[in-house]
Amino acid sequence: xxxxxxxxGLVFWTIIxxxxxxxxxxxxxxxxILGALKAREQRIDESLVNAEKIKQEYxxxxxxxxxxxxxxxxxxxxxxxxxxxTAEEIIKQAQIKAVQEGERIIADARKxxxxxxxxxxxxxxxxxxxxxxxxxxxxxxxxxxDKSKQVNYINRVLEGINLN
Amino acid sequence: MGQQVTLNHYYSILRKLxxxxxxxxxxxxxxxxxxxxxxxNEINQAAPxxxxxxxxSSEGVDVGKLIIDHVLDSYDWHIADYKxxxxxxxxxxxxxxxxxxxxxxxxxFHHGHSAYKGFRIASEAPNKGKIVKVLxxxxxxxxxxxxIIDLSITKNALSLIMVSIFLCFLMLKVAxxxxxxxxxxxxxxxxxxxxxxxxxxxxxxxxxxxxxHHYQRFTPYLLTLFFFLFINNILGLxxxxxxxxxxxxxxxxxxxxxxxxxxxxxxxGNKAYWQHIFNTPGVPIWLKLPLPLMPIIELVGVIVKPIxxxxxxxANITAGHMIILGFMSLIFVxxxxxxxxGFGISILTVIFVIFMNFLELLVAFLQAxxxxxxxxxxxxxxxxxxxx
Numbered sequence: 366x367x368x369x370x371x372x373x374g375l376v377f378w379t380i381i382x383x384x385x386x387x388x389x390x391x392x393x394x395x396x397x398i399l400g401a402l403k404a405r406e407q408r409i410d411e412s413l414v415n416a417e418k419i420k421q422e423y424x425x426x427x428x429x430x431x432x433x434x435x436x437x438x439x440x441x442x443x444x445x446x447x448x449x450x451t452a453e454e455i456i457k458q459a460q461i462k463a464v465q466e467g468e469r470i471i472a473d474a475r476k477x478x479x480x481x482x483x484x485x486x487x488x489x490x491x492x493x494x495x496x497x498x499x500x501x502x503x504x505x506x507x508x509x510x511d512k513s514k515q516v517n518y519i520n521r522v523l524e525g526i527n528l529n
Numbered sequence: 530m531g532q533q534v535t536l537n538h539y540y541s542i543l544r545k546l547x548x549x550x551x552x553x554x555x556x557x558x559x560x561x562x563x564x565x566x567x568x569x570n571e572i573n574q575a576a577p578x579x580x581x582x583x584x585x586s587s588e589g590v591d592v593g594k595l596i597i598d599h600v601l602d603s604y605d606w607h608i609a610d611y612k613x614x615x616x617x618x619x620x621x622x623x624x625x626x627x628x629x630x631x632x633x634x635x636x637x638f639h640h641g642h643s644a645y646k647g648f649r650i651a652s653e654a655p656n657k658g659k660i661v662k663v664l665x666x667x668x669x670x671x672x673x674x675x676x677i678i679d680l681s682i683t684k685n686a687l688s689l690i691m692v693s694i695f696l697c698f699l700m701l702k703v704a705x706x707x708x709x710x711x712x713x714x715x716x717x718x719x720x721x722x723x724x725x726x727x728x729x730x731x732x733x734x735x736x737x738x739x740x741x742h743h744y745q746r747f748t749p750y751l752l753t754l755f756f757f758l759f760i761n762n763i764l765g766l767x768x769x770x771x772x773x774x775x776x777x778x779x780x781x782x783x784x785x786x787x788x789x790x791x792x793x794x795x796x797x798g799n800k801a802y803w804q805h806i807f808n809t810p811g812v813p814i815w816l817k818l819p820l821p822l823m824p825i826i827e828l829v830g831v832i833v834k835p836i837x838x839x840x841x842x843x844a845n846i847t848a849g850h851m852i853i854l855g856f857m858s859l860i861f862v863x864x865x866x867x868x869x870x871g872f873g874i875s876i877l878t879v880i881f882v883i884f885m886n887f888l889e890l891l892v893a894f895l896q897a898x899x900x901x902x903x904x905x906x907x908x909x910x911x912x913x914x915x916x917x
Contacts, residue, residue, distance in 0.1 A: 367601060367658055368780070368847070374623075374679045375602060375781035378686035382693040383785065387753045394700035395749040397707050398727060404712035 592858040600775045600850050601658060602685045604635040604650060608770055615640055618770065620687055624648065624660065625678040635681075643667065648677075685782065688774030692760050699723075700756070730755050730901065738905035743912040747905065750793060754786065755901040762846060762893030766886060777896070778846035780839070787835035790904045794834070798911040805913070806831060838903055845896050849889045856882050 509515050606618035619636035626648075637645040641652060644667035651661045651670065660681070662674035682690070699719070706720045716724040735744040735751050761782075764772045776782050804810070806827040808817065816823045856878050864871020 368597065369843075371781040371784045372602065372659070372679065372683075374681050375683060375685055375779060376785055377680055378682065379689055379782045379785040382686075382689040383753075383757060383789065386693045386696055386757060387750065387789075389697050390700050390753050391749040394697075394704040395752055397704045398700070399731070399745075399748060401707035401710075401712050402724075402727065402731070408712050 592855065592862060595858060596851050596854045599854050600778055600847050602683045602775075602779055602781075603658070604638065604660075604681060604683055605640065606684050606687065606770060606774075620684065621682045622648075622660070623680040623682065625680065626662065627675055647671075684774045685776045685779050688764065688771070688776050689761070689782065691771055692757065692764060692776070696756055696760060726755070727752060734898070734902050734905045738902065739909040739912065740914045742914060743908075744905075746797070747793075747908045750789075751901050751905055751908075754790075754904060755897050758786070758842070758897035758900055759894060762897055763890070765846060765850070766889050766893060775847065775850055777842055778850055780843050783839040783843040786842075786900070787839035790838060790907060791835040794907045794911045795831075797908060799913070801913045802911045834907055838900060842896050842900050845892055849885070849892055853882055853885050853889070856885065 508518065604622060605620055608616045608618065610616065617640070619634040622631070622633050622635050622637075624631040631646060631648070633645060637643075638648075638650055641650040643649070644663050647662055647665075648660050649663045649667065651657050651659055656670075660677060660679050662671040662677060663669060664671050700723075703720050703723045706716070706718055710717055710720075730752050731744075731748050734755070735748045738744075739747055758777060761777045765775050765777060767773060807824050809823045809827060812823050860871050860875045860878050863874050
C-alpha cells in the first residue's frame with residue numbers, strides 16, 4: 366500500500382527540486398541554447414537562400430559575360446573588317462593619287478619643256494632674223510660699193526622681169 | 530553540404546556513444562554484484578526473523594518484502610552491509626509536529642531499531658516505514674498523536690536534489706558553450722551530446738505535438754521535464770551511491786510531475802479549449818441541456834488526463850527494478866536449498882539481469898520520452914491551432 370501512497374515530504378522536495386530546476390534552466394540554460402539554435406537555423410536558412418541567390422546571380426553574370434564576349438567578338442571582327450577596308454582604300458587612293466601626281470608632274474614637265482622649246486624657237490627665230498638682217502645688210506653694203514655692180518644687178522633684175 | 534556536416538556530426542556522436550556504452554555496461558554489471566551483496570546480507574538478516582516465528586515464509590527468504598523495501602523510499606542511504614555492520618549515509622530528518630520543528634540525522638534511529646525524541650520508524654502497518662510518534666517506552670505507537678508533517682530529506686529527495694544540481698550545472702555549462710561559440714559554428718564539447726536531444730525534444734516532441742505556433746512557449750518546460758526524467762531514470766539503474774534511488778518509480782515524484790503538467794495545461798488553455806469542454810462544438814444541444822452530459826464527460830476527461838501519466842512512469846520504472854531484484858533474489862532462494870544450484874543459476878541470472886539492464890536503459894529513455902510526449906500532446910490540446 367505504501368508503494369502507491371504519496372508521501373508529503375517527497376512531494377514537497379520534488380516540487381522544490383523540479384520548480385527550481387525549471388526556473389534556473391528556463392532562464393539561464395534553455396533561453397541561450399534555444400536562442401543559439403534558432404539563430405543558427407536562421408543563419409543556415411539565410412545562407413542557403415543567399416547561396417541560391419548568388420548562384421543565380423553568378424549564372425546571370427555568366428550569361429551577360431557570354432553575351433558581352435559574343436558582342437565584343439562581333440565588334441572586333443567588324444572593326445577589323447572596317448580597318449582592312451579602310452587600309453585597302455587608303456592604299457588604292459594613294460596609288461591613284463601617286464599615279465595622278467606622276468602624270469601631272471610629267472604633264473607639267475612636258476608643258477614647261479614645250480614652253481621652253483617654243484621660247485627657244487622664238488629666240489632662235491629672232492636671232493636668225495637679226496642675223497639674216499645683219500648678213501643681208503652686210504651683203505648689201507658689200508654689193509653696193511661698186512656702182513657698176515649695182516647697175517648690173519639692176520639690169521639683171523630688170524631683164525628678169527618680164528612685163529607682159 | 531549541410532547534410533554532410535550533420536551526418537558527420539551524428540557519426541561522431543555515435544562513436545562517442547560506442548565508448549560510453551561499454552563503460553555503462555561495466556557500471557551496470559557492477560550493479561548486479563553490488564545488488565547481490567546487499568541482497569545477500571538482507572536475506573541473512575531476514576532469515577533469523579523468519580525462523581523465529583513468521584509463519585508464511587518457511588523458506589527463510591521473504592523476497593516480496595525485500596523487493597518492496599528496495600523500491601521504496603528510505604530514511605538513510607544504504608550502501609552495503611558487511612556481516613553485522615550496516616554501511617549507510619545518514620540523511621536529515623525534518624519533522625514538524627504540533628508546531629515544533631525537529632531536525633536531526635537518521636542515524637539516531639539506528640536503522641529503525643530505536644526511537645529518538647519520541648519518534649520512530651514504524652515497523653508495522655498501517656504506517657510501515659513512516660515516522661510515527663511513540664509513547665515513552667519507545668515502541669508503542671502514540672494513539673493520540675496528531676499529524677506529523679514529515680519533510681525529511683529521504684533517499685529519493687536527496688537523489689532528486691543531486692540530480693537537480695547536476696542538471697543545472699550540466700545545462701549551464703552547455704549554455705555557456707553556446708554563448709561562447711555563438712550561432713556561427715556547430716556544437717562543441719558537451720553540447721555535441723546534448724544538442725541532438727534538445728533538437729529531438731524541440732522538433733519531434735514539442736513542434737510535432739503542439740504545433741508550429743505555440744510550441745516555443747512550452748519547449749523549456751518539456752526540455753526540463755525530459756532531462757529531469759531521463760537522468761533520474763538512468764540514475765535509478767545505477768546501484769551504488771549516487772544512484773540507486775528509485776525516484777521516478779516513486780508515486781510522490783510522478784504525482785508532482787503530472788500535476789505540473791496538469792496545472793500548466795489548465796493555465797495555458799485558450800478559449801477554444803474551454804469552449805470545447807463546456808460547449809463542445811458539433812454536439813447536439815440535448816447532450817448539453819438540461820443535463821450537461823457532455824461538459825461532465827469532458828471535465829472528467831480533463832481531470833483523468835494526468836493520472837495515467839503518473840501511473841505509467843511509476844509502474845514502468847518500479848516494475849523494471851522489481852524484475853531485476855526478483856531475478857537476483859532467485860540466486861539466494863535457490864542457494865538456500867543448495868549452494869551449487871545457487872551458483873549454477875547465478876550465471877543465467879546475471880546474464881539475464883544484464884539483458885534486463887539494457888532493456889531498462891531503453892525503458893529509461895522511452896518513459897522519459899513518453900511522459901514528455903504526452904505532456905506535449907496535452908499542451909497541444911490546450912492550445913488548439915486555429916482551423917481556418
